[in-house]
Amino acid sequence: MEMDVPYAIKISGVKKKYRLGQIGGGSLVAEVQSRWARLRGREDPNQRVGAKNLTRGDVMALDGIDLEIGQGETIGIIGANGAGKSTLLKIISRVTSPTEGEVDIYGKVASMLEVGTGFHGELTGRENVYLNGAILGMDRAEVTSKMNDIIDFSEIGEYIDTPVKRYSSGMYVKLAFSVAAHLDAQIMIMDEVLAVGDAAFRRKCIDKMRALEQQEGRTILCVSHNMETIRRLCDRCVVLSHGRLVFDGDTSDAIAEYMGISGVFSRHCEYPEEMHRPQPNRRLVIERADFGESFAGQCEEGGTIDFSVTMRGYEHNPGDYDVRLRADMVNSFGNISGMMFSDVVYTLRPGETVTLDVGMDCEHLTPGVYQVSLYAYTLSDTGDMTMLDMIDNAFVIEIISGGFPERWYKNWDGRLRLHKLSVKAVQHLVKGTI
Amino acid sequence: MNQKTMPHTHITAKRGLFDLHPGEFWEYRDLIFLFVKKDLSIVYKQTILGPLWLVLNPLMTTLVYTVVFGRIAKLSTDGIPQILFYMAGNAMWSFFSESLIGTAGTFRTNAHLFGKVYFPRLTKPVATVITSAISFLIQMVLFSFFYIYYAAKGMVSTEPWRLLLLPVILILMGGMALGCGIIVSSLTAKYRDLAVAVGFGVRLWMYATPVVYPLSTATEGIMRTLLLINPVTQLMEAFRYCILGTGEMIPAGCVWSAVFTALVLLLGIVVFNMTEKDFMDTI
Numbered sequence: 001m002e003m004d005v006p007y008a009i010k011i012s013g014v015k016k017k018y019r020l021g022q023i024g025g026g027s028l029v030a031e032v033q034s035r036w037a038r039l040r041g042r043e044d045p046n047q048r049v050g051a052k053n054l055t056r057g058d059v060m061a062l063d064g065i066d067l068e069i070g071q072g073e074t075i076g077i078i079g080a081n082g083a084g085k086s087t088l089l090k091i092i093s094r095v096t097s098p099t100e101g102e103v104d105i106y107g108k109v110a111s112m113l114e115v116g117t118g119f120h121g122e123l124t125g126r127e128n129v130y131l132n133g134a135i136l137g138m139d140r141a142e143v144t145s146k147m148n149d150i151i152d153f154s155e156i157g158e159y160i161d162t163p164v165k166r167y168s169s170g171m172y173v174k175l176a177f178s179v180a181a182h183l184d185a186q187i188m189i190m191d192e193v194l195a196v197g198d199a200a201f202r203r204k205c206i207d208k209m210r211a212l213e214q215q216e217g218r219t220i221l222c223v224s225h226n227m228e229t230i231r232r233l234c235d236r237c238v239v240l241s242h243g244r245l246v247f248d249g250d251t252s253d254a255i256a257e258y259m260g261i262s263g264v265f266s267r268h269c270e271y272p273e274e275m276h277r278p279q280p281n282r283r284l285v286i287e288r289a290d291f292g293e294s295f296a297g298q299c300e301e302g303g304t305i306d307f308s309v310t311m312r313g314y315e316h317n318p319g320d321y322d323v324r325l326r327a328d329m330v331n332s333f334g335n336i337s338g339m340m341f342s343d344v345v346y347t348l349r350p351g352e353t354v355t356l357d358v359g360m361d362c363e364h365l366t367p368g369v370y371q372v373s374l375y376a377y378t379l380s381d382t383g384d385m386t387m388l389d390m391i392d393n394a395f396v397i398e399i400i401s402g403g404f405p406e407r408w409y410k411n412w413d414g415r416l417r418l419h420k421l422s423v424k425a426v427q428h429l430v431k432g433t434i
Numbered sequence: 435m436n437q438k439t440m441p442h443t444h445i446t447a448k449r450g451l452f453d454l455h456p457g458e459f460w461e462y463r464d465l466i467f468l469f470v471k472k473d474l475s476i477v478y479k480q481t482i483l484g485p486l487w488l489v490l491n492p493l494m495t496t497l498v499y500t501v502v503f504g505r506i507a508k509l510s511t512d513g514i515p516q517i518l519f520y521m522a523g524n525a526m527w528s529f530f531s532e533s534l535i536g537t538a539g540t541f542r543t544n545a546h547l548f549g550k551v552y553f554p555r556l557t558k559p560v561a562t563v564i565t566s567a568i569s570f571l572i573q574m575v576l577f578s579f580f581y582i583y584y585a586a587k588g589m590v591s592t593e594p595w596r597l598l599l600l601p602v603i604l605i606l607m608g609g610m611a612l613g614c615g616i617i618v619s620s621l622t623a624k625y626r627d628l629a630v631a632v633g634f635g636v637r638l639w640m641y642a643t644p645v646v647y648p649l650s651t652a653t654e655g656i657m658r659t660l661l662l663i664n665p666v667t668q669l670m671e672a673f674r675y676c677i678l679g680t681g682e683m684i685p686a687g688c689v690w691s692a693v694f695t696a697l698v699l700l701l702g703i704v705v706f707n708m709t710e711k712d713f714m715d716t717i
Contacts, residue, residue: 090714095551104443104445105442111552117547127472
């Protein structure tokens with residue numbers, strides 16, 4: 001689709017300020033009282049005692065965002081909770097207005113900040129499709145012409161004329177998503193809506209979005225906490241942090257940036273006692289992890305990484321523990337690919353410091369960067385883990401391909417390469433001619 | 435491929451006083467229709483009598499009015515059969531009060547919807563008024579049966595051309611209710627206490643309007659002046675003038691009602707527009 005507009009969306013210097021705490025007096029009387037007092041230069045009767053000289057707490061949900069999105073681009077927005085992702089989408093969707101800055105949009109926008117907005121339980125599926133379609137900006141003729149496609153896509157079938165309150169939650173979201181997916185808009189804005197239904201339906205949704213983008217040149221903006229969705233759908237990705245745009249570029253790099261996986265490999269990692277740990281009541285301190293001088297952070301598929309871990313037991317330990325080690329392998333999707341557990345490593349005695357030589361067998365790990373978290377724990381009789389110390393993101397390693405002829409496609413082939421299929425015998429039922 | 439020209443949207447922090455987009459509003463006419471359809475249909479889903487309530491409700495109210503105001507209080511009805519007088523008054527007032535109370539809650543009851551998707555917000559209150567107008571028209575059908583019965587007995591008569599006034603009265607009445615309603619809804623987006631006031635405010639307003647009594651009860655003095663200041667008074671009287679043949683048509687009153695409607699609607703739209711931009715942050 002060739003258009004003479006250079007971009008679909010242009011965001012310039014957008015800021016959004018939210019006030020913390022209660023807004024206004026809460027009631028009209030209180031507000032009038034406050035205004036009247038201010039007018040006469042008196043003290044505000046509704047102000048908290050002692051709060052006089054404090055300015056009201058403001059928070060910048062968005063603190064100057066500049067972003068240009070081209071026609072037909074598929075762009076992901078990622079960031080921690082509260083980074084401003086949803087606020088940005090709300091401003092582009094015109095649900096709320098910016099405090100400062102401007103947004104220019106060329107093309108009809110369909111925003112899905114939620115699936116099934118405006119669905120009413122008493123109405124049938126079909127009636128809701130019309131209503132929801134109209135809310136999202138479709139007219140009746142348009143909905144009618146797409147009704148069959150919508151029903152097909154949603155897999156609802158004959159239930160379309162049943163009130164949606166009788167639907168299972170899965171059916172409900174499937175129908176709702178189908179409506180949104182069939183909108184005839186040049187720009188689609190999605191906030192976490194691809195996380196609907198079962199795995200098969202989710203995949204179908206992403207494929208549908210992909211197809212819209214490729215065949216019809218739709219521009220798609222997508223917010224998700226699911227890195228897999230972002231990776232499959234988006235070519236470009238921006239990372240928001242505290243209302244600012246901190247990264248803009250290739251999706252893989254953006255995800256790596258966001259996950260903190262882009263960390264540089266270090267041969268000697270120290271974990272000082274005052275470093276933040278997820279679990280405060282620890283019994284020992286993992287002090288450091290060291291790699292051999294010849295190791296550069298990379299390991300071929302199927303190889304083993306050797307390193308040493310030094311830990312010290314606290315003086316005030318109530319008793320002896322059988323210490324075990326655990327390593328969580330967090331992949332670049334932000335998911336745990338798998339964990340490795342050790343047998344009993346040694347028995348911890350108060351005040352003791354030990355260094356362990358550890359071998360990490362990377363047999364099943366597929367190529368990519370992994371963030372390794374290192375935990376020391378002990379097991380109860382019933383198999384429950386008691387954490388002795390936890391180091392999140394202890395170090396970063398990279399598995400490089402080698403040793404296997406097949407190329408590994410993470411998006412489709414999974415995260416771990418399992419054992420080889422063993423073919424025990426070949427029986428020829430019909431002999432070939434040559 | 436899509437050959438339509440690209441619509442351009444410009445979003446800024448500034449807000450215009452009349453940021454109305456009539457074209458956009460027109461594009462969403464299907465939405466108004468669907469809102470009306472939804473409002474009308476969901477009320478009567480899973481009920482025993484269903485849409486019969488649309489008729490039963492005014493019938494019962496009329497009977498109660500006839501007993502209380504007619505038989506016990508013995509209020510004048512300008513010689514009109516009491517059933518007809520109260521049924522007409524109740525139908526028109528219900529239209530006004532349902533529209534007003536319904537639109538007054540626009541922001542609060544639709545906060546979730548408005549917070550998730552953009553569409554011209556005014557479609558919602560307009561749909562509310564249309565819904566009330568439809569239930570008014572259904573009551574008028576019921577009314578016409580009673581009217582034919584009493585007209586056959588020679589107890590009531592009006593001239594058919596006067597019915598042409600009915601659409602004008604309805605538009606003015608609906609416009610006034612819409613204007614008042616969206617002003618209140620804009621204010622209640624921030625101040626909750628107004629929401630409580632609306633309910634009983636409208637109930638009191640009914641007694642300050644010639645609904646269960648005609649304007650002719652107050653022939654002169656302060657009472658009559660006060661009644662005529664109320665912009666709904668002339669519309670109620672005009673309504674009775676048009677369907678019952680009684681009721682006073684005072685030119686100044688008509689102008690006042692029309693001017694008031696235009697002003698309150700204008701103010702309403704301005705306030706509503708100012709509120710809709712960022713009410714999500716305050717509600």
